[in-house]
Amino acid sequence: MTVKRVWEGNETLRRTLVPAGDLRPHPRNPRRGNVDAVAGSLERFGQQRPILALPDGTIVAGHHVVQAAAALGWTHVAVVRSDLTDAEVDALYRYLHSIGSAPADATPAAAH
Secondary structure, three states, rough: OOOOOOOOOOHHHHHEEEEEOOOOOOOOOOOOOEEEEHHHHHHHHHEOOOEEEEEOOEEEEEEEHHHHHHHHHOOEEEEEEEEOOHHHHHHHHHHHHHOOOOOOOOOOOOHH
């Protein structure tokens, strides 16, 4: 039987925990990545930085972290809410794509 873990990570993030089920992917998230690698990082290091989400729970950055946490059985993730407009989110995605970077879930696995 798999034991569900609420969360593991940087203790300063504990106050930002929300139920993972309250979050949903952004429909225009441009990133595709290796959720297994992110899960391995979460197992080793815990969550070290928060997910960026809009007030309604739409994920702006950290899609793969949320997916990996769910795969590990976590019920919560640390989240910081953003007040970006829809146009600003699109601009952020375009900018990060143009510089070859990405939101929080596309950096090397060990950084999670």
